[in-house]
Amino acid sequence: MRWVCGLPDDTDRNTLPPGAPHAYIAPIMARPHHPEFDKTKIVAENRRARYEYYVEDVFEAGIMLTGTEVKSLRFGQGSIAESFAEIRGGEAWLINSNVPEFSHGNRYNHVPKRPRKLLLKERQLEKLQGAVERKGMTLVPLAIYFNSRGRAKVELALARGKNAADKRQTVKDRDWKREQGRLMREHG
Numbered sequence: 001m002r003w004v005c006g007l008p009d010d011t012d013r014n015t016l017p018p019g020a021p022h023a024y025i026a027p028i029m030a031r032p033h034h035p036e037f038d039k040t041k042i043v044a045e046n047r048r049a050r051y052e053y054y055v056e057d058v059f060e061a062g063i064m065l066t067g068t069e070v071k072s073l074r075f076g077q078g079s080i081a082e083s084f085a086e087i088r089g090g091e092a093w094l095i096n097s098n099v100p101e102f103s104h105g106n107r108y109n110h111v112p113k114r115p116r117k118l119l120l121k122e123r124q125l126e127k128l129q130g131a132v133e134r135k136g137m138t139l140v141p142l143a144i145y146f147n148s149r150g151r152a153k154v155e156l157a158l159a160r161g162k163n164a165a166d167k168r169q170t171v172k173d174r175d176w177k178r179e180q181g182r183l184m185r186e187h188g
Contacts, residue, residue: 039145044078049140053159061154062119066110068102078144085139085156087129092118131158
Protein backbone atom coordinates (compact mmCIF):
# COMPACT_ATOMS: atom_id res chain seq x y z
CA MET A 1 0.00 0.00 0.00
CA ARG A 2 1.28 3.49 -0.92
CA TRP A 3 0.96 6.46 1.47
CA VAL A 4 0.30 10.03 0.37
CA CYS A 5 0.55 12.94 2.86
CA GLY A 6 0.48 10.50 5.79
CA LEU A 7 -2.69 8.74 4.52
CA PRO A 8 -3.09 5.53 2.59
CA ASP A 9 -3.67 6.12 -1.11
CA ASP A 10 -7.25 4.85 -1.03
CA THR A 11 -8.37 7.00 1.96
CA ASP A 12 -10.70 9.89 1.31
CA ARG A 13 -9.72 12.93 3.42
CA ASN A 14 -13.34 13.89 4.01
CA THR A 15 -14.11 10.58 5.70
CA LEU A 16 -11.36 10.86 8.32
CA PRO A 17 -12.46 11.00 11.94
CA PRO A 18 -11.81 14.32 13.70
CA GLY A 19 -8.33 14.52 15.19
CA ALA A 20 -6.89 11.91 12.79
CA PRO A 21 -3.27 12.64 11.90
CA HIS A 22 -2.65 14.14 8.51
CA ALA A 23 0.14 16.19 6.99
CA TYR A 24 -0.52 19.69 5.74
CA ILE A 25 2.11 21.61 3.85
CA ALA A 26 1.44 25.33 3.82
CA PRO A 27 2.30 27.20 0.63
CA ILE A 28 5.32 29.47 0.89
CA MET A 29 4.12 33.06 0.89
CA ALA A 30 7.10 35.30 0.28
CA ARG A 31 6.96 38.71 -1.31
CA PRO A 32 8.55 38.76 -4.75
CA HIS A 33 11.95 40.44 -4.84
CA HIS A 34 12.01 43.06 -7.55
CA PRO A 35 15.33 44.01 -9.15
CA GLU A 36 14.16 47.64 -9.26
CA PHE A 37 12.94 49.16 -6.00
CA ASP A 38 9.30 50.19 -5.62
CA LYS A 39 9.52 53.99 -5.72
CA THR A 40 6.11 55.58 -5.43
CA LYS A 41 7.17 59.13 -4.54
CA ILE A 42 10.77 60.29 -4.89
CA VAL A 43 11.51 63.05 -2.38
CA ALA A 44 15.20 63.78 -2.97
CA GLU A 45 17.73 62.57 -5.52
CA ASN A 46 21.50 62.81 -5.52
CA ARG A 47 22.02 63.21 -9.27
CA ARG A 48 25.64 64.25 -8.87
CA ALA A 49 26.55 60.92 -7.26
CA ARG A 50 26.53 59.03 -10.58
CA TYR A 51 28.86 61.69 -12.02
CA GLU A 52 31.26 61.64 -9.05
CA TYR A 53 31.32 57.86 -8.42
CA TYR A 54 31.23 54.48 -10.15
CA VAL A 55 28.17 52.80 -8.63
CA GLU A 56 29.02 49.13 -7.94
CA ASP A 57 26.02 47.86 -5.97
CA VAL A 58 22.72 49.38 -4.82
CA PHE A 59 20.80 48.60 -1.61
CA GLU A 60 17.42 49.68 -0.26
CA ALA A 61 17.56 50.75 3.38
CA GLY A 62 14.86 51.89 5.75
CA ILE A 63 15.45 55.10 7.66
CA MET A 64 14.50 55.98 11.25
CA LEU A 65 12.67 59.30 11.27
CA THR A 66 10.70 61.33 13.78
CA GLY A 67 7.11 62.39 13.02
CA THR A 68 7.95 65.91 11.89
CA GLU A 69 10.71 64.58 9.60
CA VAL A 70 8.22 62.29 7.86
CA LYS A 71 5.80 65.19 7.42
CA SER A 72 8.55 67.37 5.91
CA LEU A 73 9.53 64.59 3.51
CA ARG A 74 5.90 64.04 2.48
CA PHE A 75 5.76 67.72 1.51
CA GLY A 76 8.76 67.09 -0.77
CA GLN A 77 11.33 68.90 1.34
CA GLY A 78 14.72 67.33 1.91
CA SER A 79 18.17 67.16 0.37
CA ILE A 80 20.87 64.51 0.20
CA ALA A 81 23.21 66.41 -2.15
CA GLU A 82 26.21 66.47 0.20
CA SER A 83 25.34 63.50 2.38
CA PHE A 84 27.05 60.15 2.84
CA ALA A 85 26.60 57.03 4.93
CA GLU A 86 28.98 55.38 7.35
CA ILE A 87 29.00 52.32 9.55
CA ARG A 88 29.64 52.94 13.24
CA GLY A 89 29.30 50.32 15.95
CA GLY A 90 27.64 47.79 13.65
CA GLU A 91 24.96 50.28 12.54
CA ALA A 92 24.63 52.35 9.36
CA TRP A 93 24.09 56.11 9.68
CA LEU A 94 23.11 58.73 7.11
CA ILE A 95 25.26 61.80 7.77
CA ASN A 96 24.76 65.40 6.59
CA SER A 97 21.33 64.89 5.02
CA ASN A 98 19.07 67.90 5.33
CA VAL A 99 15.39 67.54 6.24
CA PRO A 100 14.15 71.05 7.02
CA GLU A 101 11.97 71.70 10.05
CA PHE A 102 8.27 71.07 9.54
CA SER A 103 6.44 74.39 9.06
CA HIS A 104 3.58 73.46 11.43
CA GLY A 105 5.81 71.73 13.97
CA ASN A 106 5.83 72.87 17.56
CA ARG A 107 8.68 72.98 20.05
CA TYR A 108 9.31 69.25 19.48
CA ASN A 109 10.43 69.86 15.91
CA HIS A 110 13.54 67.98 14.75
CA VAL A 111 17.11 69.15 14.12
CA PRO A 112 17.51 69.49 10.32
CA LYS A 113 20.99 67.95 9.84
CA ARG A 114 21.06 65.27 12.53
CA PRO A 115 22.54 61.80 11.78
CA ARG A 116 19.77 59.33 10.90
CA LYS A 117 19.98 55.60 11.45
CA LEU A 118 19.62 53.38 8.38
CA LEU A 119 17.87 50.03 8.73
CA LEU A 120 19.67 47.19 6.94
CA LYS A 121 19.86 43.45 7.46
CA GLU A 122 22.90 42.16 9.30
CA ARG A 123 24.30 40.39 6.25
CA GLN A 124 23.98 43.58 4.19
CA LEU A 125 25.75 45.56 6.92
CA GLU A 126 28.62 43.06 6.99
CA LYS A 127 28.96 43.21 3.20
CA LEU A 128 28.99 47.01 3.20
CA GLN A 129 31.44 47.25 6.08
CA GLY A 130 33.81 44.76 4.43
CA ALA A 131 33.75 46.65 1.12
CA VAL A 132 34.35 50.00 2.81
CA GLU A 133 37.22 48.72 4.96
CA ARG A 134 38.99 46.40 2.50
CA LYS A 135 38.30 47.92 -0.91
CA GLY A 136 38.18 51.60 0.10
CA MET A 137 34.69 52.15 -1.26
CA THR A 138 32.15 54.78 -0.18
CA LEU A 139 28.49 54.58 0.82
CA VAL A 140 26.54 57.20 -1.12
CA PRO A 141 22.77 57.80 -0.90
CA LEU A 142 21.21 58.06 -4.37
CA ALA A 143 17.60 58.84 -3.43
CA ILE A 144 15.10 59.17 -0.59
CA TYR A 145 11.62 57.99 -1.52
CA PHE A 146 8.38 56.53 -0.21
CA ASN A 147 7.48 53.00 -1.32
CA SER A 148 3.96 51.77 -2.10
CA ARG A 149 3.39 50.91 1.58
CA GLY A 150 4.16 54.52 2.60
CA ARG A 151 7.53 53.77 4.20
CA ALA A 152 10.47 56.15 3.75
CA LYS A 153 13.42 54.39 2.12
CA VAL A 154 16.95 55.35 1.09
CA GLU A 155 18.57 53.98 -2.06
CA LEU A 156 22.14 53.44 -0.91
CA ALA A 157 25.01 52.80 -3.33
CA LEU A 158 28.33 51.12 -2.73
CA ALA A 159 30.55 53.30 -4.93
CA ARG A 160 34.13 53.98 -5.95
CA GLY A 161 35.29 57.56 -6.60
CA LYS A 162 36.20 58.80 -10.08
CA ASN A 163 39.24 60.87 -10.93
CA ALA A 164 39.13 63.95 -13.20
CA ALA A 165 39.85 62.01 -16.40
CA ASP A 166 37.03 59.57 -15.67
CA LYS A 167 34.62 62.46 -15.12
CA ARG A 168 35.63 64.00 -18.47
CA GLN A 169 35.03 60.64 -20.16
CA THR A 170 31.59 60.41 -18.54
CA VAL A 171 30.68 63.85 -19.91
CA LYS A 172 32.02 62.86 -23.35
CA ASP A 173 29.99 59.63 -23.40
CA ARG A 174 26.83 61.43 -22.28
CA ASP A 175 27.24 64.09 -24.99
CA TRP A 176 27.87 61.44 -27.65
CA LYS A 177 24.71 59.52 -26.65
CA ARG A 178 22.69 62.75 -26.81
CA GLU A 179 24.15 63.47 -30.27
CA GLN A 180 23.34 59.92 -31.43
CA GLY A 181 19.75 60.30 -30.33
CA ARG A 182 19.45 63.62 -32.13
CA LEU A 183 20.92 62.16 -35.35
CA MET A 184 18.59 59.15 -35.20
CA ARG A 185 15.56 61.41 -34.78
CA GLU A 186 16.64 63.60 -37.74
CA HIS A 187 17.59 60.83 -40.16
CA GLY A 188 15.30 58.06 -38.89
